[in-house]
Amino acid sequence: xxLEAAFTDEPAFVPYLAAGDPNYEDSLAYVEALAxxxxxxxxxxxxxxxxxxxxxxxxxxIVRALxxxxxxxxxxxxxxxxxxxxxxxxxxxxxxxxxxxxSEGPRDFVARSAExxxxxxxxxDLPAEEAGPLREACDEFGLDLVFIVAPTxxxxxxxxxxxxxxxxxxxxxxxxxxGARDDVDDATEESLxxxxxxxxxxxxxxxxxxxxxxxxxxxxxxxGVIVGSALVDIVAEGYEDGDPTDEIAxxxxxxxxxxxxxxxRGAQERPQPERT
Amino acid sequence: MSTDDAxxxxxxxxGGQYVPEALMPAIEELADAYERYVLHNEDGFMDxxxxxxxxxxxxxxxxxxxxxxxxxxxTDIYLKRxxxxxxxxxxxxxxxxxxxxAKYMGKERIIAxxxxxxxxxxxxxxxxxxxxxxxxxxxxxDIARQRPNVFRMxxxxxEVVPVTVGRGTLKEAISETMRExxxxxxxTHYVIGxxxxxxxxxxxxxxxxxxxxxxxxxxxxxxxxxxxxxxxACAGGGSNTMGAFAEFIAxxxxxxxxxxxxxxxxxxxxxxxxxxxxxxxxxGDEGVLHGARTKLLQDSDGQIMESHSxxxxxxxxxxxxxxxxxxxxxxxxxxxxxxxxxLEAFHRLSQDEGIIPALETAHAFGYVEKYHDDLxxxxxxxxxxxxxxxxxxxxxETTKRDLDIAPDMSILQQMGGSGx
Numbered sequence: 237x238x239l240e241a242a243f244t245d246e247p248a249f250v251p252y253l254a255a256g257d258p259n260y261e262d263s264l265a266y267v268e269a270l271a272x273x274x275x276x277x278x279x280x281x282x283x284x285x286x287x288x289x290x291x292x293x294x295x296x297x298i299v300r301a302l303x304x305x306x307x308x309x310x311x312x313x314x315x316x317x318x319x320x321x322x323x324x325x326x327x328x329x330x331x332x333x334x335x336x337x338x339s340e341g342p343r344d345f346v347a348r349s350a351e352x353x354x355x356x357x358x359x360x361d362l363p364a365e366e367a368g369p370l371r372e373a374c375d376e377f378g379l380d381l382v383f384i385v386a387p388t389x390x391x392x393x394x395x396x397x398x399x400x401x402x403x404x405x406x407x408x409x410x411x412x413x414x415g416a417r418d419d420v421d422d423a424t425e426e427s428l429x430x431x432x433x434x435x436x437x438x439x440x441x442x443x444x445x446x447x448x449x450x451x452x453x454x455x456x457x458x459x460g461v462i463v464g465s466a467l468v469d470i471v472a473e474g475y476e477d478g479d480p481t482d483e484i485a486x487x488x489x490x491x492x493x494x495x496x497x498x499x500x501r502g503a504q505e506r507p508q509p510e511r512t
Numbered sequence: 513m514s515t516d517d518a519x520x521x522x523x524x525x526x527g528g529q530y531v532p533e534a535l536m537p538a539i540e541e542l543a544d545a546y547e548r549y550v551l552h553n554e555d556g557f558m559d560x561x562x563x564x565x566x567x568x569x570x571x572x573x574x575x576x577x578x579x580x581x582x583x584x585x586x587t588d589i590y591l592k593r594x595x596x597x598x599x600x601x602x603x604x605x606x607x608x609x610x611x612x613x614a615k616y617m618g619k620e621r622i623i624a625x626x627x628x629x630x631x632x633x634x635x636x637x638x639x640x641x642x643x644x645x646x647x648x649x650x651x652x653x654d655i656a657r658q659r660p661n662v663f664r665m666x667x668x669x670x671e672v673v674p675v676t677v678g679r680g681t682l683k684e685a686i687s688e689t690m691r692e693x694x695x696x697x698x699x700t701h702y703v704i705g706x707x708x709x710x711x712x713x714x715x716x717x718x719x720x721x722x723x724x725x726x727x728x729x730x731x732x733x734x735x736x737x738x739x740x741x742x743x744x745a746c747a748g749g750g751s752n753t754m755g756a757f758a759e760f761i762a763x764x765x766x767x768x769x770x771x772x773x774x775x776x777x778x779x780x781x782x783x784x785x786x787x788x789x790x791x792x793x794x795x796g797d798e799g800v801l802h803g804a805r806t807k808l809l810q811d812s813d814g815q816i817m818e819s820h821s822x823x824x825x826x827x828x829x830x831x832x833x834x835x836x837x838x839x840x841x842x843x844x845x846x847x848x849x850x851x852x853x854x855l856e857a858f859h860r861l862s863q864d865e866g867i868i869p870a871l872e873t874a875h876a877f878g879y880v881e882k883y884h885d886d887l888x889x890x891x892x893x894x895x896x897x898x899x900x901x902x903x904x905x906x907x908x909e910t911t912k913r914d915l916d917i918a919p920d921m922s923i924l925q926q927m928g929g930s931g932x
Contacts, residue, residue: 284814285785285816286802287687288687288802299677307813308814329800334799335799335812336814360533361532361800362530363530363531365528366528386537388536389536390540
């Protein structure tokens with residue numbers, strides 16, 4: 237299994253960008269900059285026209301990517317062309333997975349993903365109840381399927397997710413949709429406690445935007461941090477201001493470094509668990 | 513009131529609960545409330561709902577024999593007059609039901625999406641009536657083209673929140689309301705406007721509207737002693753359609769026709785991601801949108817298309833999962849009527865029967881106008897709403913087309929402007 241490896245030894249920094257934002261070429265450079273800055277795995281968004289779990293920042297990124305011509309096939313090309321040495325997670329919505337290929341169901345999409353080097357999936361609109369066929373296809377091709385645990389997730393639903401999850405579990409730090417915030421919610425700690433005995437790594441996302449946030453999240457017990465909107469903001473601002481691609485890439489790399497360093501500090505502050 | 517299993521989130525392959533994890537507890541709570549209050553009348557919920565529908569809404573609505581149309585088409589045409597419900601459309605059945613349910617559930621706040629503004633208006637009225645704070649999410653394109661409904665919502669005390677992402681129409685408004693709900697699920701109920709979305713919405717919205725066919729079935733039996741040969745209703749998301757069909761589904765001899773918007777053409781433009789129609793049942797294929805597996809207008813990747821219809825209320829790229837299932841089963845026949853025929857039927861009903869229908873409703877009459885020879889001898893048509901909201905569009909679109917049946921509007925040009 238590919239994804240779990242990203243969390244061994246030290247806390248993982250897992251950034252998100254929408255593939256093709258604001259265009260194919262620049263986006264390649266941005267994703268590579270994140271790897272350069274210390275990403276341990278990358279969530280690479282495949283843009284869907286109705287992203288119901290995303291806040292304004294990522295919605296706009298998806299609009300930019302779609303308008304610049306991103307399609308499912310181009311996404312697979314993008315992944316093939318990407319020059320990074322970390323595991324890749326495809327984050328998208330179920331309809332794109334379901335529609336792909338000639339046969340019914342998610343198998344064709346998973347097969348093609350495995351071929352181009354994707355290691356797992358996060359599908360925000362696919363609850364555990366509907367995930368059977370995708371889980372099966374992932375098992376067939378040796379890919380991971382990540383689930384999102386929300387502050388409102390009931391104990392019964394946690395059990396259902398636990399059966400299906402692999403790679404890591406995505407702990408949603410607070411209610412709502414994606415987007416960078418200034419505070420880190422108390423709900424985070426509570427969520428981490430609820431799943432403390434799961435044997436997959438726990439990565440916290442939603443609202444993290446500084447090294448200090450990352451530090452606090454990791455010191456609270458997370459095995460990793462997921463950061464999307466704060467990075468997408470850099471792409472969006474650079475795009476609007478017409479900044480050169482390499483400058484934007486340098487800013488992304490710098491924030492990536494800050495976040496990774498924050499996560500590492502956080503790990504030193506907490507009592508080290510016994511690793512076997 | 514319904515015969516299917518309340519716990520089953522599926523209609524055959526369709527339906528389900530494809531929503532972000534943060535919303536799952538809310539829809540599970542809602543499914544539980546639906547079963548207790550709606551299906552089992554706990555705390556007398558359904559009694560209060562029916563009583564408020566009568567006193568506040570004006571139910572029952574009449575089933576009226578249409579003298580002129582019956583003669584013209586040489587078959588008996590009966591009009592189920594949902595246009596006479598408070599607010600001027602069937603929408604109040606569902607809005608009142610859900611706002612009341614939110615109260616029984618102890619929620620403190622209502623949110624809703626709206627496209628043309630009819631559902632938003634009905635929700636705003638129901639929220640004012642039941643003293644609940646209410647926010648309506650509406651695409652900015654729709655705000656611009658449906659100003660009278662924006663006024664009505666605001667006058668009833670609701671907030672109207674503009675949705676600026678994407679094309680700014682119904683599809684974006686639904687997505688945005690789902691996002692807002694994900695942030696506020698603990699004290700807020702989302703009043704969805706049609707038989708779409710995750711379980712239990714499609715079943716619950718159908719049950720609130722089923723009063724349409726429940727009344728119509730009794731009324732026609734009383735008036736003719738027999739069931740109708742056909743029931744005809746327009747279909748966008750499908751709420752008036754399911755309401756008009758629900759109690760006839762078990763009557764195997766009653767033919768059910770769902771009339772979709774054929775728009776300007778049934779083809780799609782893959783390059784632009786646009787379908788110049790909203791004929792989801794006739795031309796769409798299976799996929800997942802807004803929490804349910806159903807039939808969709810989508811490109812070959814699975815990206816959702818921008819739909820089109822002269823009628824804003826039919827302009828949606830998805831359709832209720834139960835309707836999709838009933839079509840696959842062969843129980844409901846999907847048909848479509850293009851913009852031109854809908855406009856012609858709009859004028860026909862206005863001139864022959866003295867009823868100005870909503871443009872959505874006009875599609876149902878367009879079907880009867882063109883295909884009455886294929887219909888049986890007793891046809892119930894659901895007049896889902898009245899057309900006051902559409903007059904400006906109708907005059908503009910009619911002038912463009914030079915329709916024979918259209919009244920001479922040159923007096924307006926002499927006066928300058930549209931005169932409205």
